[in-house]
Amino acid sequence: MTSPAPKHARISIIGAGPGGLTCARILQRHGITVTVHERDADRDTRNQGGTLDLHADNGQIALREAGLLNEFFRLSRPEGQETRILSTDGEMRAHLMPDEGELFKPEIDRGQLRDLLLDSLEPGTVRWGHGLTRLAGPATGPRMLHFTDGSNIETDLVIGSDGAFSRVRPAVSPAIPEYTGVTFTEAWFHDVQNRHPEISTLTGEGSATGADGERALWAQRNSGNHIRVYIMRKAPVDWIARAGLRRDDTAGIRAHLLTEFAAWGQRMKQLITANDGAFIDRPIFALPAPHTWEHTPTVTLLGDAAHLMPPLGVGVNLAMLDASELALALATAPTVAEAIHAYEATMLPRSTETAKMLEGRAEDLLSGDLPPEFADDGQP
Structure with a gap:
C-alpha cells in the first residue's frame, strides 16, 4: 500500500490523555482530520489525578503550538512551584520559593489540563467508550481497530497514546513495563x-x-x-x-x-x-531502557506508550512534546510514512537519552538527601 498524504489519511489516536489530545489539537489547527478513541465512557468517568508542572522547554512549547499557552497560564498556579523539603518530624530542611513572575514550570491540575484540551477540539473528535481490544491488518496498512463496544474501523495511521500498558505498543515492540x-x-x-x-x-x-x-x-x-x-x-x-x-x-x-x-x-x-x-x-x-523499534509506516507511539519512565518530572512534558513534534511532522511531510520517520528520528534518541539517565532511579524518590538544586544551607 502506498503511504497516503496526511491530509487525506485516516488518522486514529488511541488514548485521550494530554499527549493524545495535544496531538489531535495541533493536527486540527493544520487542517488534518483526526479521531481520538478513548476507553472512558465520557470525560467525567474518573478522576484524572493530581497536579502537573508543565515546563517552558517542552510542555509549554507544545501548548504554544496548540494555541493554548495563554489559556494555560490563566488556569495554572505559579505559586505551585514552591517546594519544601521536610524532616521526618515535619521540620523545614530546605525551601524553594518561585521568583515573582516565574513561569518556568507552573502547576495545573490534570483534570483542568484535560478539559482545556478537550474543549479546544472540534465536536465529535473524541469517541468515548472506545477501548482498543485488538489492532489487526498488515504493517503497510490499512489497519483495523477493534473496540470493546464491538465496533471496528479501518485506518491509515494508529498513534498509540494509551499509556503504560498500551494496547498499541505490541504492534511495533514486544517490550513490557517492569x-x-x-x-x-x-x-x-x-x-x-x-x-x-x-x-x-x-x-x-x-x-x-x-x-x-x-x-x-x-x-x-x-x-x-x-x-x-x-x-x-x-x-x-x-x-x-x-x-x-x-x-x-x-x-x-x-x-x-x-x-x-x-x-x-x-x-x-x-x-x-x-x-x-x-x-x-x-x-x-518503567519500560526497559532504551526502548526503540523498527519503523512501521502505519503505527507509532508517544508518551508513556513509547517511553514509560519513573515519575521524576518528565512524563507528561515529554508526552506533549512528542505530540507536538508528531503533529507538525504530519503537517509538513508529503506522506504519513515520511512523517513517522522524521518524528521517530528525533523522539527515539531523545527518549533513549532521558530513559537511560533515569533508569533505576525510582528509589531516588525515597532519598533523604537534599536535591541538587538546593545548596548546603537549604537555599537554592
Whole structure:
C-alpha cells in the first residue's frame, strides 16, 4: 500500500490523555482530520489525578503550538512551584520559593489540563467508550481497530497514546513495563483550610516532601482547596494481598503503613492518618531502557506508550512534546510514512537519552538527601 498524504489519511489516536489530545489539537489547527478513541465512557468517568508542572522547554512549547499557552497560564498556579523539603518530624530542611513572575514550570491540575484540551477540539473528535481490544491488518496498512463496544474501523495511521500498558505498543515492540520496586499509595484531603489546617500549613502552596532513604511522604497542593499525598516506599507489587488486606480495607492499609512509618513524627504521620476516603495503590512501572523499534509506516507511539519512565518530572512534558513534534511532522511531510520517520528520528534518541539517565532511579524518590538544586544551607 502506498503511504497516503496526511491530509487525506485516516488518522486514529488511541488514548485521550494530554499527549493524545495535544496531538489531535495541533493536527486540527493544520487542517488534518483526526479521531481520538478513548476507553472512558465520557470525560467525567474518573478522576484524572493530581497536579502537573508543565515546563517552558517542552510542555509549554507544545501548548504554544496548540494555541493554548495563554489559556494555560490563566488556569495554572505559579505559586505551585514552591517546594519544601521536610524532616521526618515535619521540620523545614530546605525551601524553594518561585521568583515573582516565574513561569518556568507552573502547576495545573490534570483534570483542568484535560478539559482545556478537550474543549479546544472540534465536536465529535473524541469517541468515548472506545477501548482498543485488538489492532489487526498488515504493517503497510490499512489497519483495523477493534473496540470493546464491538465496533471496528479501518485506518491509515494508529498513534498509540494509551499509556503504560498500551494496547498499541505490541504492534511495533514486544517490550513490557517492569515493576521498579517502588510503589505509591495515594491519599486525598479535601477542604483542607477548614478540615485539615495543619496539613495545609505543612504543605504550603506547592509541594512538601520528607524521606528517610527507605520511604517518603510527598504532599502536593491541588486547586479547589485539595491536597494529594503520595506515600512512597519499596514494597512487593502485591504488598496489599501479601499483608492479608483488600484494596478497600482503608483501616487495615492505614495500620500497615503506620507500622512502616512508626519512627516518623506525628506531624508527618497525619498525612497517613487523616485522609478523606480510601487509599489508592499506584505501583511504579518503567519500560526497559532504551526502548526503540523498527519503523512501521502505519503505527507509532508517544508518551508513556513509547517511553514509560519513573515519575521524576518528565512524563507528561515529554508526552506533549512528542505530540507536538508528531503533529507538525504530519503537517509538513508529503506522506504519513515520511512523517513517522522524521518524528521517530528525533523522539527515539531523545527518549533513549532521558530513559537511560533515569533508569533505576525510582528509589531516588525515597532519598533523604537534599536535591541538587538546593545548596548546603537549604537555599537554592
